[in-house]
Amino acid sequence: MHITRLRLTSFRNHDSTDVGFLRGVNVLIGLNGQGKTNIVEAINLLATGGSHRTSMMTALIEKNADHGVVNAEIAHDSRSLSVDVVLDRTGANKARANGNSVRMRDLSRFIHAVVFAPEDLKIVRDDPEERRAFLDAIVTVLSPRMIAVFSDYDRALKQRNSLLKSLRFVNRGQRDLSTLAVWDEKIIGLGTEITFARLAAVSALREPLARAYENVAGTAQLTDIRLISKVHVGLDEASPRDLIAEKFTISTIAALDDDLDRGTTSIGPHRDDVTFVLNELPVKGYASHGETWSFTLALKLATAELFRHDSLGDPILLLDDVFAELDESRRQRLTHAIRDFEQVIITAAVENDVPNVNVQRTFYVDAGRVSEGHAA
Numbered sequence: 001m002h003i004t005r006l007r008l009t010s011f012r013n014h015d016s017t018d019v020g021f022l023r024g025v026n027v028l029i030g031l032n033g034q035g036k037t038n039i040v041e042a043i044n045l046l047a048t049g050g051s052h053r054t055s056m057m058t059a060l061i062e063k064n065a066d067h068g069v070v071n072a073e074i075a076h077d078s079r080s081l082s083v084d085v086v087l088d089r090t091g092a093n094k095a096r097a098n099g100n101s102v103r104m105r106d107l108s109r110f111i112h113a114v115v116f117a118p119e120d121l122k123i124v125r126d127d128p129e130e131r132r133a134f135l136d137a138i139v140t141v142l143s144p145r146m147i148a149v150f151s152d153y154d155r156a157l158k159q160r161n162s163l164l165k166s167l168r169f170v171n172r173g174q175r176d177l178s179t180l181a182v183w184d185e186k187i188i189g190l191g192t193e194i195t196f197a198r199l200a201a202v203s204a205l206r207e208p209l210a211r212a213y214e215n216v217a218g219t220a221q222l223t224d225i226r227l228i229s230k231v232h233v234g235l236d237e238a239s240p241r242d243l244i245a246e247k248f249t250i251s252t253i254a255a256l257d258d259d260l261d262r263g264t265t266s267i268g269p270h271r272d273d274v275t276f277v278l279n280e281l282p283v284k285g286y287a288s289h290g291e292t293w294s295f296t297l298a299l300k301l302a303t304a305e306l307f308r309h310d311s312l313g314d315p316i317l318l319l320d321d322v323f324a325e326l327d328e329s330r331r332q333r334l335t336h337a338i339r340d341f342e343q344v345i346i347t348a349a350v351e352n353d354v355p356n357v358n359v360q361r362t363f364y365v366d367a368g369r370v371s372e373g374h375a376a
């Protein structure tokens with residue numbers, strides 16, 4: 001798929017931007033702070049319903065406006081699709097696909113994009129939450145019905161946690177645990193689906209990751225990815241659902257007293273982590289800076305490869321400022337790896353940092369205004 005037109009109204013520092021993108025490579029050039037990443041963020045918003053930079057959605061609305069609007073025309077095979085998001089400073093944000101209301105969280109059913117950005121290093125380096133989010137973006141593309149499972153799970157978890165908190169004030173002997181059992185059942189049912197789907201995603205990612213790492217780093221290395229399940233330590237990618245549910249139940253029962261003491265749920269996929277492995281050592285805490293970069297790029301490339309085989313076709317690749325961070329050989333390898341994707345949008349502060357690719361259109365971004373073909 002590819003974007004043919006993107007319109008931003010009161011989005012970040014873009015008052016009114018209207019850009020016509022082409023199939024193939026599009027480049028956005030501009031000095032620091034002019035609004036390049038904001039364009040990437042807008043496209044990613046349409047593809048995920050969220051921002052890769054902040055969870056505070058009001059930050060996306062132009063500072064003096066009450067609403068921010070993003071609209072894109074998308075082409076896929078011979079079909080076209082128009083997607084809008086309207087961000088509201090005080091009310092609910094809204095999304096539409098071809099004029100029909102859709103939930104923000106369901107936008108990933110319509111547009112697939114993969115963003116590469118320097119901030120992606122956080123996937124490898126930061127908290128487990130980053131790795132769960134990375135993996136779950138893949139899970140929901142491979143299996144869109146999981147979008148609802150994740151939100152049902154989150155709701156059940158909140159309910160169980162607030163019940164646990166209220167039970168802390170009841171004497172042990174007088175606690176009625178029957179309502180808790182209802183939430184346990186929900187959490188185990190939904191959490192089993194999540195664990196099963198995450199194990200499947202990890203398994204699907206393994207080979208593309210190895211290939212992508214070799215493509216980026218230039219040498220074949222032993223790479224691996226493993227889900228560290230908080231449901232049960234002994235689960236592996238061959239575990240069937242009923243075994244996951246059984247282990248989950250055992251762990252939940254064993255943790256009950258602790259959970260009641262702490263007023264929070266300690267067992268479940270909300271506590272999962274993912275371990276990335278390079279040459280039999282975890283990337284986090286062991287890999288060099290360059291290796292960490294190669295691994296992060298490889299994770300994104302592997303994701304793009306997986307999405308590619310989905311019914312929506314090629315994802316839109318967004319490369320935000322990545323070339324400036326890469327040495328010449330990695331630049332060339334990355335360029336090679338993305339060369340036959342349907343659409344690639346590259347941003348750079350310095351035009352010379354963009355490798356010699358077959359650029360279809362160059363835009364210049366200056367103070368939230370975008371012009372085509374010539375430096376502003």
Ligand SMILES: Nc1ncnc2c1ncn2[C@@H]1O[C@H](COP(=O)(O)OP(=O)(O)OP(=O)(O)O)[C@@H](O)[C@H]1O
Pocket residue numbers: 011012013014030031032033034035036037038039058059060061062063064321349365
């Ligand atoms: N809600 C908002 N309203 C108005 N301006 C905003 C808002 N949010 C961010 N900005 C402005 O947008 C600019 C940042 O744009 P962006 O991150 O797209 O820059 P960039 O071109 O990617 O720069 P760099 O090359 O440094 O990455 C900043 O000047 C920031 O103050």
Ligand SMILES: [Mg+2]
Pocket residue numbers: 036037038320321
């Ligand atoms: Mg930027």
